[in-house]
Amino acid sequence: MKKTAFLLLSICTTALFYASCSSDNVANQTDTTSVGASVAIDAANEMDINTGLRVTNSSPTAKQSETPVGVCATVTVTGTTYPKVFTVDYGTTGCADNQLTRKGKLKITLSGPIITTGSKLTIERIDYSINGIKLEGTIEYTNTTTVATVPQWTRKVTNGKFTDLQGRVYTNSGTHTVKQTAGVDTPYVLEDNVYEMTEGNHIVTTDAGASLTLTVQETLVKKYSCVYISKGKLKVEGGFLKGVIDYGNNDCDSNFTYTHESGVGYNLSM
Numbered sequence: 294m295k296k297t298a299f300l301l302l303s304i305c306t307t308a309l310f311y312a313s314c315s316s317d318n319v320a321n322q323t324d325t326t327s328v329g330a331s332v333a334i335d336a337a338n339e340m341d342i343n344t345g346l347r348v349t350n351s352s353p354t355a356k357q358s359e360t361p362v363g364v365c366a367t368v369t370v371t372g373t374t375y376p377k378v379f380t381v382d383y384g385t386t387g388c389a390d391n392q393l394t395r396k397g398k399l400k401i402t403l404s405g406p407i408i409t410t411g412s413k414l415t416i417e418r419i420d421y422s423i424n425g426i427k428l429e430g431t432i433e434y435t436n437t438t439t440v441a442t443v444p445q446w447t448r449k450v451t452n453g454k455f456t457d458l459q460g461r462v463y464t465n466s467g468t469h470t471v472k473q474t475a476g477v478d479t480p481y482v483l484e485d486n487v488y489e490m491t492e493g494n495h496i497v498t499t500d501a502g503a504s505l506t507l508t509v510q511e512t513l514v515k516k517y518s519c520v521y522i523s524k525g526k527l528k529v530e531g532g533f534l535k536g537v538i539d540y541g542n543n544d545c546d547s548n549f550t551y552t553h554e555s556g557v558g559y560n561l562s563m
Contacts, residue, residue: 327505327531330463331497334455337428339515340393342448345401345416345434346483348379365390366399375405387422397421408480410438429454430465437470444473450495462500469493469509476517486517490525505531507538519545 347361348368361368364381365388371378379401387396397420405412414434421428430453438445453465469490476486494508506529513525524543529536529551536553552558 327463327497327499327503328529328534330455330457330461330499331465331495331505331507333426333457334453334463334465334497335495337423337426337455338432338448338450340423341399341416341418341428341432342414342434343483343517344381344399345379345414345432346407348381349377349401349403349407349414350481350483366395375403377403379403383421393423394425395421395423407434407436408444410436412436425458427454427456429456442477444477446471448493463497465495465497467493467495469495484518488515488517489513490515503532505529505534510537513540514543516545521545521547 344364348364350361366381366383369380369382371380381399381401383390383395383397385396387394397418399421400417400419402415402417403412404414407414413436416432416434418428418430431451433447433449433451435447435449436444437447447468448471449468450466453467455463455465457463470492472489472491474487474489476482476484479485490509490513492509494506496504496506498504508528508530509525510528511526513522513527515522522540523545525540527538529538534553536551539550539552541548541550548560550558550560
């Protein structure tokens with residue numbers, strides 16, 4: 294994930310705040326900061342899940358203590374049989390991972406092969422931050438596959454807490470259904486994977502008590518090899534902010550649009 298992915302909070306907040314100052318008056322500052330926080334939280338969740346998949350995804354011949362390419366942390370593994378616990382330690386001073394400085398630890402517990410129905414990948418954040426943004430909470434990634442050719446998972450975030458560089462705190466939670474639609478035939482290669490988020494929602498609440506709910510309206514498409522969601526729509530509801538985020542036509546770029554229920558649209562970029 295590139296550094297620009299964590300500029301989402303400030304960019305989205307600024308862009309939609311200008312919208313709120315227009316004559317249409319579609320938003321207020323509380324709504325827009327929640328939108329920015331929500332986008333950044335989702336980016337962090339995806340980044341941590343990708344890390345979890347990378348450090349736990351190994352062929353049967355891989356060495357247990359081997360640190361995967363592209364992970365700057367020290368990885369240790371407890372257990373030779375399932376469940377296995379992977380500790381991803383970025384240190385107290387941190388290290389650069391895709392131009393982002395990550396500090397602290399991720400404790401990743403894998404109950405069984407993630408491609409097996411019923412297996413669960415649990416990610417716990419311990420004194421963890423990305424570029425100074427503190428992240429707390431647990432992500433559970435559970436395999437719920439019923440059709441072998443279409444792997445499926447439930448992604449659940451509990452006790453999520455996001456503290457930005459200004460000290461503002463956002464709690465968050467949500468559950469989504471994720472399906473893999475490409476790369477199924479190459480289980481030990483992640484780069485060709487494509488995931489679709491078919492349903493679910495995410496709720497972000499500010500320390501002042503204002504809430505924003507983002508619900509999947511049209512399936513979201515996320516390529517493992519791409520930083521950004523490339524297609525799909527989210528329904529946005531909270532305060533005066535009611536509309537739709539559209540991620541476009543499956544191009545791997547940072548562009549998306551927000552259209553308010555009044556019909557006024559805004560071209561934005563992450």
